[in-house]
Amino acid sequence: MNEQNFRNLKIMMAYRGTAYHGFQIQNNGITVQEVVEKCVSKVLNEPVTIHGCSRTDAGVHAKQFCFSVKTHSRIANKGFVRGVNGELPKDISILSCEDADPDFHARFSCRGKEYLYLIHNSESKDPFTIDLACHYRRPFHLELVQEAAQHFVGTKDFKSFCASGCAETINTVRTVHSFSLETEGDKIRCYVRGDGFLYNMVRIMVGTLLDVNEGRISVSELDEILLAGNRRRAGRTAPACGLYLNQVFY
Protein backbone atom coordinates (compact mmCIF):
# COMPACT_ATOMS: atom_id res chain seq x y z
CA MET A 1 0.00 0.00 0.00
CA ASN A 2 1.36 3.39 -1.06
CA GLU A 3 1.03 5.31 2.18
CA GLN A 4 0.10 8.56 0.46
CA ASN A 5 -3.46 9.64 -0.20
CA PHE A 6 -4.96 6.53 1.27
CA ARG A 7 -8.14 6.46 3.28
CA ASN A 8 -8.46 4.40 6.44
CA LEU A 9 -11.94 2.94 6.77
CA LYS A 10 -13.53 1.81 10.03
CA ILE A 11 -16.19 -0.78 9.28
CA MET A 12 -18.70 -2.49 11.54
CA MET A 13 -20.16 -5.86 10.60
CA ALA A 14 -22.20 -8.71 12.06
CA TYR A 15 -21.86 -12.38 11.28
CA ARG A 16 -23.29 -15.75 12.16
CA GLY A 17 -20.16 -17.79 12.87
CA THR A 18 -21.62 -21.27 12.38
CA ALA A 19 -20.16 -21.88 8.93
CA TYR A 20 -16.71 -20.40 9.66
CA HIS A 21 -13.48 -21.42 11.35
CA GLY A 22 -13.39 -18.12 13.21
CA PHE A 23 -12.43 -14.72 11.90
CA GLN A 24 -8.74 -14.98 11.16
CA ILE A 25 -7.41 -16.59 7.99
CA GLN A 26 -6.01 -20.06 8.56
CA ASN A 27 -5.22 -23.11 6.49
CA ASN A 28 -7.71 -25.66 7.76
CA GLY A 29 -11.04 -24.07 6.91
CA ILE A 30 -12.94 -21.14 5.52
CA THR A 31 -12.83 -18.00 7.71
CA VAL A 32 -14.78 -14.76 7.89
CA GLN A 33 -11.67 -12.76 7.04
CA GLU A 34 -11.04 -14.43 3.69
CA VAL A 35 -14.69 -14.15 2.62
CA VAL A 36 -14.92 -10.48 3.61
CA GLU A 37 -11.49 -9.58 2.21
CA LYS A 38 -12.45 -11.01 -1.17
CA CYS A 39 -15.71 -9.05 -1.32
CA VAL A 40 -14.12 -5.83 -0.03
CA SER A 41 -11.26 -6.10 -2.56
CA LYS A 42 -13.78 -6.55 -5.34
CA VAL A 43 -15.82 -3.49 -4.34
CA LEU A 44 -12.72 -1.33 -3.72
CA ASN A 45 -11.26 -2.60 -7.00
CA GLU A 46 -7.85 -3.25 -5.42
CA PRO A 47 -6.44 -6.10 -3.32
CA VAL A 48 -6.65 -5.21 0.38
CA THR A 49 -5.93 -6.75 3.77
CA ILE A 50 -8.51 -6.18 6.47
CA HIS A 51 -7.55 -5.88 10.14
CA GLY A 52 -10.08 -7.34 12.57
CA CYS A 53 -10.66 -6.21 16.17
CA SER A 54 -10.40 -9.76 17.42
CA ARG A 55 -9.93 -13.36 16.48
CA THR A 56 -13.04 -15.34 17.23
CA ASP A 57 -13.29 -19.12 17.58
CA ALA A 58 -15.00 -21.41 15.12
CA GLY A 59 -18.76 -21.13 15.53
CA VAL A 60 -18.64 -17.90 17.56
CA HIS A 61 -20.86 -15.06 16.32
CA ALA A 62 -20.49 -11.29 16.21
CA LYS A 63 -23.27 -8.72 16.55
CA GLN A 64 -20.70 -5.96 16.23
CA PHE A 65 -17.23 -6.69 14.87
CA CYS A 66 -14.94 -3.89 13.73
CA PHE A 67 -12.35 -4.12 11.00
CA SER A 68 -10.18 -1.46 9.40
CA VAL A 69 -8.87 -1.31 5.86
CA LYS A 70 -6.65 1.12 3.97
CA THR A 71 -7.64 1.99 0.43
CA HIS A 72 -7.10 4.49 -2.36
CA SER A 73 -10.70 4.05 -3.49
CA ARG A 74 -12.93 7.16 -3.49
CA ILE A 75 -16.10 5.09 -3.07
CA ALA A 76 -18.79 6.74 -0.91
CA ASN A 77 -19.23 5.06 2.47
CA LYS A 78 -22.89 4.26 1.77
CA GLY A 79 -21.91 2.80 -1.59
CA PHE A 80 -19.29 0.67 0.13
CA VAL A 81 -21.88 -0.75 2.58
CA ARG A 82 -24.36 -1.55 -0.21
CA GLY A 83 -21.71 -2.89 -2.57
CA VAL A 84 -20.06 -5.22 -0.07
CA ASN A 85 -23.42 -6.43 1.28
CA GLY A 86 -24.39 -7.26 -2.28
CA GLU A 87 -21.34 -9.51 -2.58
CA LEU A 88 -21.38 -11.14 0.86
CA PRO A 89 -23.24 -14.34 1.75
CA LYS A 90 -26.36 -14.11 3.94
CA ASP A 91 -24.53 -14.87 7.18
CA ILE A 92 -22.27 -11.78 7.06
CA SER A 93 -23.59 -8.21 7.03
CA ILE A 94 -21.82 -4.85 6.85
CA LEU A 95 -23.54 -2.44 9.26
CA SER A 96 -21.61 0.79 8.72
CA CYS A 97 -18.51 2.37 7.21
CA GLU A 98 -16.80 5.61 8.14
CA ASP A 99 -13.50 7.36 7.51
CA ALA A 100 -11.10 7.06 10.45
CA ASP A 101 -7.81 8.70 11.40
CA PRO A 102 -4.80 7.37 9.48
CA ASP A 103 -3.46 5.60 12.57
CA PHE A 104 -6.74 3.90 13.51
CA HIS A 105 -6.39 0.10 13.72
CA ALA A 106 -9.39 -2.09 14.58
CA ARG A 107 -7.32 -4.26 16.94
CA PHE A 108 -4.76 -1.92 18.48
CA SER A 109 -7.13 1.04 18.89
CA CYS A 110 -9.77 -1.09 20.63
CA ARG A 111 -10.35 0.04 24.23
CA GLY A 112 -12.73 -2.66 25.30
CA LYS A 113 -15.23 -5.31 24.28
CA GLU A 114 -18.50 -6.74 25.42
CA TYR A 115 -19.33 -10.38 24.89
CA LEU A 116 -22.79 -11.89 25.16
CA TYR A 117 -23.28 -15.53 26.06
CA LEU A 118 -26.77 -16.77 25.19
CA ILE A 119 -28.28 -19.78 26.96
CA HIS A 120 -31.55 -21.48 26.05
CA ASN A 121 -32.66 -22.88 29.40
CA SER A 122 -35.43 -25.38 28.88
CA GLU A 123 -36.12 -29.09 28.76
CA SER A 124 -37.09 -28.74 25.06
CA LYS A 125 -34.75 -27.47 22.38
CA ASP A 126 -35.52 -24.22 20.56
CA PRO A 127 -35.83 -24.60 16.76
CA PHE A 128 -35.16 -20.86 16.33
CA THR A 129 -31.77 -20.74 18.04
CA ILE A 130 -30.13 -23.77 16.41
CA ASP A 131 -26.38 -22.99 16.54
CA LEU A 132 -27.25 -19.58 18.06
CA ALA A 133 -27.49 -20.47 21.75
CA CYS A 134 -26.22 -23.04 24.21
CA HIS A 135 -29.03 -25.43 25.14
CA TYR A 136 -28.92 -25.98 28.91
CA ARG A 137 -31.58 -28.28 30.37
CA ARG A 138 -30.92 -28.09 34.14
CA PRO A 139 -32.65 -25.66 36.51
CA PHE A 140 -30.74 -22.38 36.59
CA HIS A 141 -30.05 -20.70 39.94
CA LEU A 142 -29.84 -17.12 38.77
CA GLU A 143 -28.92 -15.49 42.09
CA LEU A 144 -26.19 -18.02 42.83
CA VAL A 145 -24.64 -17.63 39.38
CA GLN A 146 -24.92 -13.84 39.58
CA GLU A 147 -23.07 -13.87 42.88
CA ALA A 148 -20.40 -16.19 41.46
CA ALA A 149 -19.92 -14.05 38.35
CA GLN A 150 -18.94 -11.04 40.49
CA HIS A 151 -15.75 -12.89 41.46
CA PHE A 152 -14.55 -12.36 37.87
CA VAL A 153 -14.95 -8.58 38.02
CA GLY A 154 -11.77 -6.55 38.51
CA THR A 155 -8.15 -6.56 37.33
CA LYS A 156 -6.96 -10.12 37.79
CA ASP A 157 -4.65 -12.76 36.40
CA PHE A 158 -6.98 -14.93 34.29
CA LYS A 159 -4.40 -17.62 33.51
CA SER A 160 -6.76 -20.31 34.89
CA PHE A 161 -9.35 -19.11 32.39
CA CYS A 162 -7.13 -19.29 29.32
CA ALA A 163 -7.21 -22.36 27.08
CA SER A 164 -4.06 -24.43 27.17
CA GLY A 165 -2.11 -23.63 24.03
CA CYS A 166 -2.98 -19.97 24.58
CA ALA A 167 -0.51 -17.80 22.65
CA GLU A 168 -0.73 -14.88 25.06
CA THR A 169 0.85 -16.54 28.08
CA ILE A 170 3.23 -13.61 28.71
CA ASN A 171 0.61 -11.35 30.23
CA THR A 172 -2.58 -12.99 31.41
CA VAL A 173 -3.80 -10.04 33.48
CA ARG A 174 -7.05 -8.55 32.21
CA THR A 175 -9.69 -6.22 33.61
CA VAL A 176 -13.29 -7.37 33.59
CA HIS A 177 -15.44 -4.27 34.07
CA SER A 178 -18.78 -6.01 34.56
CA PHE A 179 -20.46 -9.40 34.38
CA SER A 180 -24.25 -9.24 34.39
CA LEU A 181 -27.03 -11.73 33.73
CA GLU A 182 -30.53 -11.14 32.39
CA THR A 183 -33.35 -13.62 31.93
CA GLU A 184 -36.29 -13.35 29.54
CA GLY A 185 -38.59 -16.33 29.22
CA ASP A 186 -36.39 -19.37 28.64
CA LYS A 187 -33.37 -17.30 27.59
CA ILE A 188 -30.46 -16.28 29.83
CA ARG A 189 -28.12 -13.57 28.59
CA CYS A 190 -24.69 -13.15 30.18
CA TYR A 191 -22.94 -9.87 29.35
CA VAL A 192 -19.21 -9.57 30.07
CA ARG A 193 -17.32 -6.33 29.51
CA GLY A 194 -13.60 -5.96 29.74
CA ASP A 195 -10.50 -4.34 28.32
CA GLY A 196 -9.51 -7.57 26.60
CA PHE A 197 -9.99 -11.31 26.81
CA LEU A 198 -7.68 -14.32 26.65
CA TYR A 199 -8.24 -17.24 24.32
CA ASN A 200 -11.50 -19.00 25.36
CA MET A 201 -11.70 -16.83 28.49
CA VAL A 202 -15.42 -15.99 28.25
CA ARG A 203 -16.36 -19.57 27.40
CA ILE A 204 -14.34 -20.93 30.36
CA MET A 205 -15.86 -18.32 32.72
CA VAL A 206 -19.38 -19.26 31.57
CA GLY A 207 -18.57 -23.00 31.75
CA THR A 208 -17.25 -22.52 35.28
CA LEU A 209 -20.47 -20.68 36.23
CA LEU A 210 -22.49 -23.64 34.91
CA ASP A 211 -20.35 -25.90 37.12
CA VAL A 212 -21.18 -23.59 40.04
CA ASN A 213 -24.86 -23.84 39.10
CA GLU A 214 -24.59 -27.63 39.27
CA GLY A 215 -22.74 -27.63 42.59
CA ARG A 216 -19.48 -29.01 41.14
CA ILE A 217 -17.63 -25.82 42.08
CA SER A 218 -18.56 -23.63 45.05
CA VAL A 219 -18.61 -19.84 44.94
CA SER A 220 -15.99 -19.73 47.70
CA GLU A 221 -13.53 -21.67 45.51
CA LEU A 222 -13.52 -19.13 42.69
CA ASP A 223 -10.90 -16.72 44.08
CA GLU A 224 -8.64 -19.68 44.79
CA ILE A 225 -9.11 -20.97 41.24
CA LEU A 226 -8.10 -17.54 39.91
CA LEU A 227 -4.99 -17.49 42.13
CA ALA A 228 -3.98 -21.00 41.06
CA GLY A 229 -3.13 -19.88 37.52
CA ASN A 230 -3.96 -23.36 36.28
CA ARG A 231 -6.50 -24.07 33.55
CA ARG A 232 -7.28 -27.47 35.06
CA ARG A 233 -8.64 -25.84 38.22
CA ALA A 234 -11.38 -23.92 36.37
CA GLY A 235 -14.55 -25.47 35.00
CA ARG A 236 -15.55 -26.66 31.56
CA THR A 237 -15.51 -24.61 28.34
CA ALA A 238 -19.05 -23.58 27.34
CA PRO A 239 -19.90 -24.31 23.67
CA ALA A 240 -18.92 -21.77 21.01
CA CYS A 241 -22.45 -21.50 19.55
CA GLY A 242 -23.71 -19.41 22.51
CA LEU A 243 -20.99 -16.76 22.27
CA TYR A 244 -21.34 -13.38 20.55
CA LEU A 245 -18.92 -10.50 20.30
CA ASN A 246 -21.61 -7.96 21.18
CA GLN A 247 -19.92 -4.55 21.21
CA VAL A 248 -16.48 -3.10 20.60
CA PHE A 249 -15.40 0.17 22.18
CA TYR A 250 -12.99 2.76 20.75
Next chain:
Amino acid sequence: MNEQNFRNLKIMMAYRGTAYHGFQIQNNGITVQEVVEKCVSKVLNEPVTIHGCSRTDAGVHAKQFCFSVKTHSRIANKGFVRGVNGELPKDISILSCEDADPDFHARFSCRGKEYLYLIHNSESKDPFTIDLACHYRRPFHLELVQEAAQHFVGTKDFKSFCASGCAETINTVRTVHSFSLETEGDKIRCYVRGDGFLYNMVRIMVGTLLDVNEGRISVSELDEILLAGNRRRAGRTAPACGLYLNQVFY
Protein backbone atom coordinates in the same frame (compact mmCIF):
# COMPACT_ATOMS: atom_id res chain seq x y z
CA MET B 1 -57.74 -47.47 15.78
CA ASN B 2 -59.76 -49.54 18.21
CA GLU B 3 -61.91 -46.85 19.83
CA GLN B 4 -61.82 -48.50 23.24
CA ASN B 5 -59.27 -47.69 25.91
CA PHE B 6 -57.44 -45.17 23.79
CA ARG B 7 -55.89 -41.99 25.08
CA ASN B 8 -56.23 -38.71 23.22
CA LEU B 9 -53.07 -36.64 23.55
CA LYS B 10 -52.87 -32.87 23.09
CA ILE B 11 -49.33 -31.92 22.09
CA MET B 12 -47.71 -28.54 21.61
CA MET B 13 -44.68 -28.15 19.39
CA ALA B 14 -42.54 -25.48 17.74
CA TYR B 15 -40.82 -25.70 14.40
CA ARG B 16 -38.63 -23.74 12.03
CA GLY B 17 -40.46 -24.14 8.73
CA THR B 18 -37.59 -23.35 6.37
CA ALA B 19 -36.83 -26.94 5.38
CA TYR B 20 -40.47 -28.05 5.02
CA HIS B 21 -43.28 -27.81 2.49
CA GLY B 22 -45.66 -26.77 5.25
CA PHE B 23 -47.30 -28.93 7.88
CA GLN B 24 -49.67 -31.16 5.96
CA ILE B 25 -48.50 -34.28 4.13
CA GLN B 26 -48.32 -33.79 0.37
CA ASN B 27 -46.62 -35.44 -2.56
CA ASN B 28 -44.18 -32.80 -3.72
CA GLY B 29 -41.93 -32.36 -0.72
CA ILE B 30 -41.11 -33.25 2.86
CA THR B 31 -43.59 -31.90 5.43
CA VAL B 32 -43.60 -31.42 9.20
CA GLN B 33 -46.48 -33.88 9.56
CA GLU B 34 -44.67 -36.82 8.01
CA VAL B 35 -41.49 -36.22 10.03
CA VAL B 36 -43.39 -35.86 13.32
CA GLU B 37 -45.76 -38.75 12.60
CA LYS B 38 -42.83 -41.08 12.01
CA CYS B 39 -41.11 -40.10 15.28
CA VAL B 40 -44.36 -40.20 17.29
CA SER B 41 -45.24 -43.63 15.88
CA LYS B 42 -41.80 -44.91 16.84
CA VAL B 43 -42.07 -43.65 20.42
CA LEU B 44 -45.69 -44.85 20.83
CA ASN B 45 -44.72 -48.16 19.25
CA GLU B 46 -47.78 -48.16 16.97
CA PRO B 47 -48.56 -46.43 13.66
CA VAL B 48 -50.53 -43.24 14.31
CA THR B 49 -51.99 -40.31 12.39
CA ILE B 50 -51.52 -36.87 13.93
CA HIS B 51 -54.10 -34.11 13.50
CA GLY B 52 -52.67 -30.59 13.23
CA CYS B 53 -54.40 -27.37 14.28
CA SER B 54 -53.62 -25.77 10.94
CA ARG B 55 -51.95 -26.20 7.61
CA THR B 56 -49.04 -23.85 7.27
CA ASP B 57 -47.35 -22.79 4.03
CA ALA B 58 -43.89 -23.82 2.97
CA GLY B 59 -41.30 -21.83 4.94
CA VAL B 60 -43.78 -20.65 7.61
CA HIS B 61 -42.74 -21.24 11.24
CA ALA B 62 -44.63 -22.14 14.40
CA LYS B 63 -43.81 -21.06 17.94
CA GLN B 64 -46.85 -22.94 19.18
CA PHE B 65 -48.54 -25.53 17.02
CA CYS B 66 -50.99 -28.03 18.47
CA PHE B 67 -51.61 -31.53 17.25
CA SER B 68 -53.70 -34.36 18.67
CA VAL B 69 -53.13 -38.07 18.42
CA LYS B 70 -55.01 -41.13 19.63
CA THR B 71 -52.99 -43.96 21.09
CA HIS B 72 -53.19 -47.08 23.23
CA SER B 73 -49.72 -46.42 24.62
CA ARG B 74 -49.38 -45.95 28.38
CA ILE B 75 -46.24 -43.85 28.03
CA ALA B 76 -45.90 -41.04 30.59
CA ASN B 77 -46.41 -37.58 29.10
CA LYS B 78 -42.91 -36.44 30.16
CA GLY B 79 -41.43 -39.59 28.64
CA PHE B 80 -43.32 -38.86 25.43
CA VAL B 81 -41.85 -35.32 25.22
CA ARG B 82 -38.30 -36.56 25.85
CA GLY B 83 -38.63 -39.58 23.59
CA VAL B 84 -40.04 -37.73 20.61
CA ASN B 85 -37.56 -34.84 21.02
CA GLY B 86 -34.79 -37.42 20.97
CA GLU B 87 -36.00 -38.65 17.58
CA LEU B 88 -36.86 -35.32 15.95
CA PRO B 89 -34.44 -33.17 13.92
CA LYS B 90 -33.17 -29.90 15.45
CA ASP B 91 -35.76 -27.74 13.72
CA ILE B 92 -38.79 -29.35 15.38
CA SER B 93 -39.33 -29.40 19.15
CA ILE B 94 -42.09 -30.90 21.29
CA LEU B 95 -42.97 -28.43 24.06
CA SER B 96 -45.61 -30.29 26.07
CA CYS B 97 -47.98 -33.26 26.09
CA GLU B 98 -51.17 -33.74 28.09
CA ASP B 99 -54.15 -36.06 28.10
CA ALA B 100 -57.24 -34.46 26.53
CA ASP B 101 -60.93 -35.35 26.37
CA PRO B 102 -61.76 -38.17 23.89
CA ASP B 103 -63.46 -35.70 21.52
CA PHE B 104 -60.63 -33.15 21.50
CA HIS B 105 -59.31 -32.48 17.99
CA ALA B 106 -56.45 -30.02 17.40
CA ARG B 107 -58.18 -28.48 14.38
CA PHE B 108 -61.89 -28.65 15.12
CA SER B 109 -61.58 -27.74 18.82
CA CYS B 110 -59.43 -24.70 18.07
CA ARG B 111 -61.17 -21.44 19.11
CA GLY B 112 -58.64 -19.00 17.76
CA LYS B 113 -55.08 -18.35 16.66
CA GLU B 114 -52.48 -15.66 16.87
CA TYR B 115 -49.98 -15.15 14.08
CA LEU B 116 -46.80 -13.14 14.36
CA TYR B 117 -45.24 -11.51 11.32
CA LEU B 118 -41.59 -10.53 11.92
CA ILE B 119 -39.95 -7.79 9.85
CA HIS B 120 -36.26 -6.87 9.94
CA ASN B 121 -36.37 -3.18 9.01
CA SER B 122 -32.90 -2.01 8.13
CA GLU B 123 -30.68 -1.18 5.18
CA SER B 124 -28.37 -4.08 6.18
CA LYS B 125 -29.47 -7.70 6.39
CA ASP B 126 -29.45 -9.51 9.73
CA PRO B 127 -27.28 -12.67 9.79
CA PHE B 128 -29.24 -13.98 12.81
CA THR B 129 -32.69 -13.97 11.22
CA ILE B 130 -31.85 -15.62 7.89
CA ASP B 131 -35.14 -17.31 6.81
CA LEU B 132 -36.68 -16.15 10.12
CA ALA B 133 -37.81 -12.61 9.21
CA CYS B 134 -38.81 -10.57 6.20
CA HIS B 135 -36.04 -8.11 5.35
CA TYR B 136 -37.63 -4.74 4.57
CA ARG B 137 -35.26 -1.90 3.68
CA ARG B 138 -37.62 1.09 3.29
CA PRO B 139 -38.48 3.55 6.09
CA PHE B 140 -41.41 2.22 8.08
CA HIS B 141 -44.25 4.58 9.03
CA LEU B 142 -45.45 2.86 12.17
CA GLU B 143 -48.43 5.11 12.94
CA LEU B 144 -49.74 4.99 9.38
CA VAL B 145 -49.50 1.20 9.24
CA GLN B 146 -51.04 0.85 12.69
CA GLU B 147 -54.00 2.96 11.57
CA ALA B 148 -54.35 0.92 8.36
CA ALA B 149 -54.20 -2.40 10.24
CA GLN B 150 -57.28 -1.46 12.29
CA HIS B 151 -59.37 -1.70 9.10
CA PHE B 152 -58.84 -5.48 9.23
CA VAL B 153 -60.28 -5.81 12.75
CA GLY B 154 -63.83 -7.12 13.01
CA THR B 155 -66.06 -9.73 11.40
CA LYS B 156 -65.61 -9.26 7.67
CA ASP B 157 -65.56 -11.07 4.36
CA PHE B 158 -61.84 -11.53 3.66
CA LYS B 159 -62.26 -12.90 0.13
CA SER B 160 -59.92 -10.19 -1.22
CA PHE B 161 -57.28 -11.46 1.22
CA CYS B 162 -57.47 -15.11 0.22
CA ALA B 163 -55.01 -16.52 -2.30
CA SER B 164 -56.56 -17.48 -5.61
CA GLY B 165 -56.95 -21.24 -5.59
CA CYS B 166 -58.15 -20.96 -2.01
CA ALA B 167 -60.08 -24.11 -1.09
CA GLU B 168 -62.34 -22.37 1.40
CA THR B 169 -64.25 -20.18 -1.03
CA ILE B 170 -67.65 -21.17 0.39
CA ASN B 171 -67.35 -19.07 3.52
CA THR B 172 -64.73 -16.35 3.50
CA VAL B 173 -66.06 -14.48 6.54
CA ARG B 174 -63.64 -14.41 9.45
CA THR B 175 -63.29 -12.42 12.66
CA VAL B 176 -60.01 -10.65 13.33
CA HIS B 177 -59.96 -9.81 17.03
CA SER B 178 -56.85 -7.60 17.03
CA PHE B 179 -53.98 -6.45 14.85
CA SER B 180 -51.16 -4.80 16.77
CA LEU B 181 -47.62 -3.73 15.91
CA GLU B 182 -44.56 -3.48 18.15
CA THR B 183 -41.10 -2.22 17.34
CA GLU B 184 -37.85 -3.08 19.10
CA GLY B 185 -34.61 -1.85 17.56
CA ASP B 186 -34.71 -2.81 13.89
CA LYS B 187 -37.45 -5.43 14.38
CA ILE B 188 -41.16 -4.89 13.77
CA ARG B 189 -43.57 -7.48 15.16
CA CYS B 190 -47.13 -7.65 13.80
CA TYR B 191 -49.54 -9.71 15.93
CA VAL B 192 -52.86 -10.77 14.39
CA ARG B 193 -55.48 -12.66 16.39
CA GLY B 194 -58.60 -14.15 14.96
CA ASP B 195 -61.03 -17.04 15.02
CA GLY B 196 -59.56 -18.44 11.83
CA PHE B 197 -57.63 -17.43 8.76
CA LEU B 198 -58.00 -18.07 5.03
CA TYR B 199 -55.19 -19.39 2.85
CA ASN B 200 -52.39 -16.73 2.78
CA MET B 201 -54.67 -14.25 4.59
CA VAL B 202 -52.07 -12.96 7.08
CA ARG B 203 -49.38 -12.68 4.42
CA ILE B 204 -51.71 -10.74 2.08
CA MET B 205 -52.80 -8.44 4.93
CA VAL B 206 -49.15 -7.73 5.83
CA GLY B 207 -48.19 -7.30 2.16
CA THR B 208 -51.07 -4.85 1.74
CA LEU B 209 -49.86 -2.90 4.79
CA LEU B 210 -46.40 -2.68 3.22
CA ASP B 211 -48.07 -1.30 0.09
CA VAL B 212 -49.82 1.26 2.31
CA ASN B 213 -46.44 2.10 3.89
CA GLU B 214 -45.05 2.76 0.41
CA GLY B 215 -48.03 4.87 -0.68
CA ARG B 216 -49.22 2.40 -3.32
CA ILE B 217 -52.49 1.87 -1.47
CA SER B 218 -54.12 4.51 0.72
CA VAL B 219 -55.73 3.81 4.10
CA SER B 220 -59.06 5.08 2.79
CA GLU B 221 -59.08 2.40 0.06
CA LEU B 222 -58.90 -0.52 2.48
CA ASP B 223 -62.61 -0.87 3.27
CA GLU B 224 -63.38 -0.73 -0.44
CA ILE B 225 -60.78 -3.46 -1.12
CA LEU B 226 -62.45 -5.64 1.51
CA LEU B 227 -65.89 -5.05 -0.04
CA ALA B 228 -64.64 -5.85 -3.55
CA GLY B 229 -64.11 -9.53 -2.71
CA ASN B 230 -61.37 -9.68 -5.31
CA ARG B 231 -57.81 -10.85 -4.56
CA ARG B 232 -56.42 -8.59 -7.30
CA ARG B 233 -57.58 -5.46 -5.43
CA ALA B 234 -55.45 -6.24 -2.34
CA GLY B 235 -51.69 -5.79 -2.12
CA ARG B 236 -48.81 -8.19 -2.48
CA THR B 237 -48.24 -11.37 -0.49
CA ALA B 238 -45.51 -10.88 2.14
CA PRO B 239 -42.83 -13.62 2.16
CA ALA B 240 -43.46 -16.83 4.09
CA CYS B 241 -40.20 -16.61 6.09
CA GLY B 242 -41.53 -13.79 8.32
CA LEU B 243 -44.67 -15.65 9.41
CA TYR B 244 -45.09 -17.59 12.66
CA LEU B 245 -48.10 -19.36 14.08
CA ASN B 246 -47.57 -17.84 17.53
CA GLN B 247 -50.39 -19.13 19.74
CA VAL B 248 -53.39 -21.44 19.45
CA PHE B 249 -56.40 -21.06 21.72
CA TYR B 250 -58.72 -23.82 22.95
